[in-house]
Amino acid sequence: QYNIFAGDPGFIDKDINSTLAVTTADVKRVYDKYIKNKNYVATSFVPKGQVALALEGSSKADVVEEAIVQGAEETIDASANATYKPTPSSFDRSKEPDYGKAPEIKAPAVWTEQLSNGLKLYGIENNEVPLVQFELVIDGGMLLEDINKIGVANLMAKMMTQGTKNKTPEQLEDAIEQLGASINFSSSAEDVRVRVNTLARNYTATLALLQEMLLEPRWDTKEFDLLKQNVISQIRQQEANPGAIAQNNYSQLLYGRDNIRSKNTLGTLESVNAITLDDLKAYYSKNISPSVARMHVVGSLNKAAITSSLANLATNWKSKQVQLPALTKPQAPTKSQVYFYDVPDAKQSVIRFGYPALAATDKDYYPVTVMNYILGGGGFASQLTQQLREGKGYTYGINSGFSGTNNVGPFTVASNV
Template sequence: MDGTNYYETVPRDALEKVLWMESDRMGFFINTVTQAGLEREIDVVSNEKRQGENCPFGQSYALMLKYFYPEGHPYSWPVIGSIADLRSATVEDVKEFYRTYYGPNNATLVVAGDFNREKTKELIGKYFGEIPAQEKVEKVKPIPVKLEKTRKLVYEDQFTNVAGLDIAFPGVEQYHPDFYPLRMMALLLSYGKGSPFYKVLVEERKLTSYTNVATSAFELAGQISLSAKAFRGGNLNDIYKGMQEAFRRFETEEIKDSDLERLKIMQETMMYNVMMALESKTQALARNNVFGGSPDRSVEELSKYKAVTKKDIMRVYRQYVKGRHFVALSTVPVGAMDLALSGSEPVNVEQDDYVGQKLASDGKAITDDESFEFTPSVIDRSAEPPLMDNKPEMNIPEIWIGQLQNGMKILGMEYTELPVVQFTIILNSGMLCETADKSGVAMLTAAVMNSGTRMKTAEELEAAFGQLGARATIGASAERMQLTGHCLKKNLPQVVQLIKEMLLEPRWDEEAMELAKTRMRESIHQSVTTPKTIARNVFRRMIYGPDNVLSRSVWRSEESIHSIQLEDLKEFYTKHISPSTATFCFVGGYSKEEVMSLLRPLENDWSAKDVKETGLNMTYTAPPAKIYFVDYPGAKQSYILLGAPAMPRISRDYYPAVIVNKMLGASSNSLLFDVLRLKRGYTYGAYSSFDCGKYLNEFRATSSVQAAYTPEAMLLFRECIADYGNQFTAQTLDKTRDAMFRENAAAFEMPDARLDILEAIAAYELPAGFMKTQEQMLRDMTPEQAQECIRKWLNYDRMFYVVVGDAETQLDRVKKADLGEVIVVNKEGVPEK
């Protein structure tokens, strides 16, 4: 909100190229900004804005900014602004902004990674040294918000089917001394099962599945935010009364020392998490320097969190929240004004003509063919520098393998840069183990296993993990259940004991099960309001058929959830939770012997049993139509999905397919992105990928496009994919190979990336050396093999479309596009009569 970040994560031998490119952007590119290029970017950013608005609660953020901040305050509108703002921008506006802010004296450059310090300084001087300083940009003083009265607003959202409440109190700007106790206050109010907001609104009154209190602080101002979405038909007055009761308890019940200490430990863990990845570490250093005056400001920040006292927290609560004015926004379904806070005044949003509006491309590719004068430079900036001579290699860390006597496999990989560990226990016991009449039992079993143990309530279990700087949760998916967690290295022995309790001694709490059932039913109810989810559900139904387990969502239907009882969960647990199908994946600073020793309690007390999956029908029958259209009334964007079934993850065809897809749609350098965004401006992004499945897989190409150009975008998808084999040359393969080798060189930087490798081995039954095998496949692939893979797995004739958009304005246009038969289906994929 307060600055602009340009960041690149590249192999070490590309450092000079990046410095050349970024210095060109800062000092030498402005004359290349043309009217055609500006118009294209206006179209692209307009699509970005509409994409964010074309979903439930998509307008709530902008409305809160508008009415919380005074008119003219820099935060009173989103960074993107309005469509009218975008359309009124001129080339001269862009150049004036550039001249004002894009100077070296207003920037911080951070280089982090494996490089030669003196050589890098020399390169920075070469490329940035001649850029002249601009006029000094004066530091802006804070502009705090002062509300003269409480204001309640209501907005009717055409895309939502539940009501949501957002409340904002004025807070403080970043680095203000009160920010640290305010953040601790917010966490104490709503973070965790013991917090008053969770206790009152979720557990006791059962008004919502999630509520949040947050404190945000920026350069000029900050705010304290409360938010909650009601269950269907829920009245926001009840939510507000619950919040008031939660505040009352916070005032009257003394803060526990253990709770405050747990949150301080969490702040330390969060700092480690930021420092794990080179990219987030670099951005933190830059932001700290620009706004905090020192690149190591995070260390000082942590000390300030640790110094917060209970007295500080209650002081800021009374100063900024208790009895203070606020702005409340009720977002309700159309025609449900009675669900809003009493006394709310209706507000609306400015509507743009998203149907009639013409893009700059308007049916043709945009070209930047205007002449311009290059900005003078002492070096030849038209000459792209070569790669440096320190080419990185993919060094795959050693994977060690073990097995406990009860059958649980152990996979490990070393990580010692930071004192943290990450782990996952994968269990072959997901939806595939369910019977049709008890669909959803796997997810419910996981939810109840998260809700305490025989010896600990859910609140006590969460607190025990928190005191150790740890977290562990159990989840379920179609093919598996898994327990995933992390902790400080020194606390792993205690964490293993807690994991043992979760796995072997579930609490089997009836109330926890009923709460989980309510949450799942509400998730089903709300999921049919999001275009991406609708498209994915319809697509899977068409691929697998309505009765296949893989075509269902994880919780199937509200009816099946309602029928499940606690005894069903116990039966599922008894039959399917077994070390014989479990794999413990570990990344951290322990040896194989140490990890095996730490897991002895699980070996001794967890007995193996046979686990059987429900049989799967893996036959595929092509759906009868080429296009399935789902009506999403009033949509500003149409969500397009084009795809087909693909191979299992373990197939030898999988990685070759990933290779040939790289230049089709795997990144912003790919064909789909180039054609649909850069050349036509139809979308903010367009991508394609092969999913991962143990038994069957999916290829999907997707984009959210401006509604008025729905059939045009579909035709471009056809053009790109149907002709891809002709465009994929030996040079394309060489470019792909080089790009993927460079990406793979950094594949093991972060511990979670290493954990992903181990999880893939466990989940898809891959050999431990599969990464080396893939590297050899990439090295050896021939153009002929690439063409064969494209013909087999990127065959447009095998694919079909799912389009989620406004039928009133787009259905007839799609039918007239001559792309194939169109069938209108509902949000579950059932044909409309």
């Protein structure tokens, strides 16, 4: 944009210097000139029929509500050729240009290491910016839960950010902010993940906070109760969301109701209400282990610096044996079937086509990924988008994809119509 509007890509330096040159007096002056005591227009939106809730002194706006009538849209002949005057061009746009030389991709070198407690390390040194990003992946997630009490792993992951043994949630949040870092825990169907982003100069201090969170969780009863209510609210919202309804029922059809992979990682209203803080502690004690964990690191620190920084974690995070379940391979349907879930008054239909396909470790996973880019994974370059959005105008968006992991995952075509 600097090159387009200022004619100089280096204008960013002038832009930054102009911002740095702003003084306290400048801020006060422009506030007085443009904000203070100026007339303004305020809008107040209230539920229909509850005018008393509007701002004092408001006058009712004259708004005409247009009735929505199905089938009243103007008929348009999509096959008719539009007439327009072409924009002059310096080259012949009717001829496809010659292909240039294929770009060369140089993949960065990945170093590996394993700590004494079994934690596997994978790293890339990148000194372009003074940042370090890393992700700790602990296998298990929902797969290690009791199928009759789903939601424990999700709640446990959320609790890991709610303070430590020696820090309240507020103190922990402040400590992370002071470092300009972010530390996020999450749980999925197959793992628990910790994502960390920090300045390279604050990496050691950020790692110390992560270790404190990981090894000394607070297990605060009040925070647990608040998190449960938050998850229950999420589940209720999903029950009214056509997209979530479609996805949850699609998973059950793919895997079968008795397969844990068919479950919503949030759980159900019944299962979440039944979960106790002791359930979270038990899951943590039994399953959070470096023996089933790996850490991916990218940033401006080398292998030696990263490895040595983790010596304390290797000593204090004790390894334990965690048995990951052997999953039953879902059976592909023997014939195509259509299932319908009625959502009264829904403005759109949510569509899912698919079947259990293959794992990411399958020899054909990369060929099908390339094939799917052409079919429905390449956005506007894909055939599904070109035909059904651009050509027919049936949908605003449609995509397809294979979502296998170490376990078999589905091939899915998804769209809202």
